[in-house]
Amino acid sequence: MKTDELIDRLTGQLAPVSRAAVPRTLAFGLGAGALVSFAAMWLWLGIRPDLASAAATSAYWMKFLYTLSLGCFAFWAVERLARPGSGSRVQMTLLAIPLVVLLILAFIQIDGVSRATRMHLMMGASSNVCPWRIALLSLPLFAGAFWSLSKLAPTRPIVAGTMAGLLAGAFGAWIYAFHCDESAAPFVVIWYTLGIAAVGALGGALGRFVLRW
Amino acid sequence: MLAAEAQLKALMLSALAGDAAAYRALLAALGELLRRYYARRLADAASAEDLVQETLIAVHTRRATYDTSLPFTPWLYAVARYKLLDHLRRGRVRATVALDDAGELFAEDESEAALARRDLDRLLETLPATTREAIRQVKIEGLSTAEAAERSGRSEIAVRVGIHRGLKALSDRLREGRTREDR
Numbered sequence: 001m002k003t004d005e006l007i008d009r010l011t012g013q014l015a016p017v018s019r020a021a022v023p024r025t026l027a028f029g030l031g032a033g034a035l036v037s038f039a040a041m042w043l044w045l046g047i048r049p050d051l052a053s054a055a056a057t058s059a060y061w062m063k064f065l066y067t068l069s070l071g072c073f074a075f076w077a078v079e080r081l082a083r084p085g086s087g088s089r090v091q092m093t094l095l096a097i098p099l100v101v102l103l104i105l106a107f108i109q110i111d112g113v114s115r116a117t118r119m120h121l122m123m124g125a126s127s128n129v130c131p132w133r134i135a136l137l138s139l140p141l142f143a144g145a146f147w148s149l150s151k152l153a154p155t156r157p158i159v160a161g162t163m164a165g166l167l168a169g170a171f172g173a174w175i176y177a178f179h180c181d182e183s184a185a186p187f188v189v190i191w192y193t194l195g196i197a198a199v200g201a202l203g204g205a206l207g208r209f210v211l212r213w
Numbered sequence: 214m215l216a217a218e219a220q221l222k223a224l225m226l227s228a229l230a231g232d233a234a235a236y237r238a239l240l241a242a243l244g245e246l247l248r249r250y251y252a253r254r255l256a257d258a259a260s261a262e263d264l265v266q267e268t269l270i271a272v273h274t275r276r277a278t279y280d281t282s283l284p285f286t287p288w289l290y291a292v293a294r295y296k297l298l299d300h301l302r303r304g305r306v307r308a309t310v311a312l313d314d315a316g317e318l319f320a321e322d323e324s325e326a327a328l329a330r331r332d333l334d335r336l337l338e339t340l341p342a343t344t345r346e347a348i349r350q351v352k353i354e355g356l357s358t359a360e361a362a363e364r365s366g367r368s369e370i371a372v373r374v375g376i377h378r379g380l381k382a383l384s385d386r387l388r389e390g391r392t393r394e395d396r
Contacts, residue, residue, distance in 0.1 A: 007269065
């Protein structure tokens with residue numbers, strides 16, 4: 001086909017595009033994934049029965065805000081990475097903030113306590129299942145994030161895949177927190193982060209092959 | 214004559230709002246820009262033309278990813294570079310660039326880098342001596358800014374700023390030269 005013909009054809013297909021198209025596409029994929037993840041959490045694990053009273057504790061909000069802020073910063077990074085030629089370093093650096101804050105909280109909690117208590121703060125009662133459950137609950141979100149990115153234009157597939165994985169992992173962990181009754185910062189900073197990071201690694205590995213356009 | 218950033222951006226904004234005439238003008242201008250871009254990088258004219266078309270299609274299907282608050286040409290060249298790298302990765306053809314220059318393909322500002330190579334020495338002569346040396350050492354010999362700073366006895370910031378200004382002056386000069394050529 002001649003290039004002039006192509007230009008005619010493309011001009012014929014022109015439709016107005018919204019300025020918010022990128023965040024909207026991402027929100028659509030993630031929203032659909034979040035619904036599935038939430039339903040899976042509810043049916044498979046169940047919402048913790050003491051949610052109402054837990055919501056009055058700072059430990060509950062620590063988990064809630066840690067995962068939510070990670071998710072929002074990762075969303076912002078993916079939103080940039082989905083656009084050719086847009087810098088995303090600032091957004092990716094922001095991801096470190098919730099992690100550092102929670103690390104400080106965790107060190108404060110384990111500072112000066114007995115060894116047994118320290119172990120308990122770190123291992124809780126569910127450390128053997130927590131990262132796996134987070135990773136599994138993240139999968140629908142992961143599929144949604146990758147679906148969205150496949151409609152957009154990530155020029156750095158490995159970085160974009162990793163960030164999309166962290167995004168799915170963070171919101172998966174946020175949903176898991178409706179079930180999980182652990183309340184210690186050391187536990188969350190280790191096991192939640194591990195689950196989220198695992199999904200990020202999966203995203204980087206897949207991104208290389210899947211995020212082609 | 215190559216269309217300027219301001220013109221292209223104005224056309225793109227109208228096109229995003231649904232203006233078909235602006236879109237046609239934009240695609241025609243981009244076709245020309247891209248033809249030059251790929252012709253400089255690929256020996257085989259047919260695959261260069263294929264890439265022009267592929268990139269125009271990508272511009273069309275991914276046009277929503279252009280952030281209207283930013284300049285348009287960096288977006289365009291990022292798309293073009295992605296398509297070029299994708300093409301090279303698939304290994305259908307061999308690039309015309311020598312292996313030693315392959316790093317340039319991954320350089321941040323590729324269009325400028327390719328142009329700069331052309332008359333590099335002549336252009337460098339037009340810069341002040343300290344700036345010229347800094348650019349030579351960091352951009353051509355591949356020293357770090359810290360090493361260049363140590364050699365010239367200036368601070369690292371001074372070297373960095375000097376390089377930035379020098380490169381900008383060079384690219385402005387190149388752009389002038391290029392517009393003259395195209396007339």
